[in-house]
Amino acid sequence: GAGVSQSPSNKVTEKGKDVELRCDPISGHTALYWYRQSLGQGLEFLIYFQGNSAPDKSGLPSDRFSAERTGGSVSTLTIQRTQQEDSAVYLCASSFRGSANYGYTFGSGTRLTVV
Amino acid sequence: GDSVTQMEGPVTLSEEAFLTINCTYTATGYPSLFWYVQYPGEGLQLLLKATKADDKGSNKGFEATYRKETTSFHLEKGSVQVSDSAVYFCALKGTTSGTYKYIFGTGTRLKVLA
Numbered sequence: 001g002a003g004v005s006q007s008p009s010n011k012v013t014e015k016g017k018d019v020e021l022r023c024d025p026i027s028g029h030t031a032l033y034w035y036r037q038s039l040g041q042g043l044e045f046l047i048y049f050q051g052n053s054a055p056d057k058s059g060l061p062s063d064r065f066s067a068e069r070t071g072g073s074v075s076t077l078t079i080q081r082t083q084q085e086d087s088a089v090y091l092c093a094s095s096f097r098g099s100a101n102y103g104y105t106f107g108s109g110t111r112l113t114v115v
Numbered sequence: 116g117d118s119v120t121q122m123e124g125p126v127t128l129s130e131e132a133f134l135t136i137n138c139t140y141t142a143t144g145y146p147s148l149f150w151y152v153q154y155p156g157e158g159l160q161l162l163l164k165a166t167k168a169d170d171k172g173s174n175k176g177f178e179a180t181y182r183k184e185t186t187s188f189h190l191e192k193g194s195v196q197v198s199d200s201a202v203y204f205c206a207l208k209g210t211t212s213g214t215y216k217y218i219f220g221t222g223t224r225l226k227v228l229a
Contacts, residue, residue, distance in 0.1 A: 056216075
């Protein structure tokens with residue numbers, strides 16, 4: 001597609017429920033990243049996918065968070081047993097290659113509110 | 116580890132005023148530096164970048180110069196417009212955590228009044 005598409009744009013969920021956030025990167029971009037933007041905070045790196053390599057999961061804050069990327073394209077970020085501190089905007093980005101010298105293209109994000 | 120510090124906002128200016136948003140960084144080696152902009156309801160967009168000391172990045176009237184001696188990358192614009200109202204993020208390409216991860220500042224909200 002023309003840009004990075006994320007869905008849903010907004011999600012309100014009850015504490016303890018599981019949620020799935022979707023990211024559809026730009027066609028041909030081999031690298032995909034998830035970041036989290038909390039109120040008053042910078043962007044926090046979560047996970048990185050590059051082609052068929054094993055993903056870098058070093059930024060995932062707990063084992064309740066997981067992500068997968070199917071067929072080298074669409075990615076799903078899953079948060080199990082959501083907590084109120086998970087409330088944030090979850091941003092997905094893609095780039096042509098993994099090197100950060102290629103600028104990221106970000107999606108508009110999914111605003112997650114846990115009540 | 117590597118880090119980026121931005122001036123806190125919000126910054127409120129009148130149209131045609133001069134803009135400076137301060138950004139300093141801590142990193143080993145020679146990181147690349149970036150400014151991203153987030154307009155209301157949109158994703159982050161790359162505004163400009165500089166990959167080595169003394170480089171000047173520029174785009175849409177915005178400029179930033181990579182100053183290694185002061186570890187700074189301040190964003191400037193000579194005459195802001197209402198349409199520049201957005202959140203601006205300073206970022207560096209991490210030198211200690213691989214080449215693919217950006218480290219972002221907390222963002223500075225700019226509001227330009229007509």
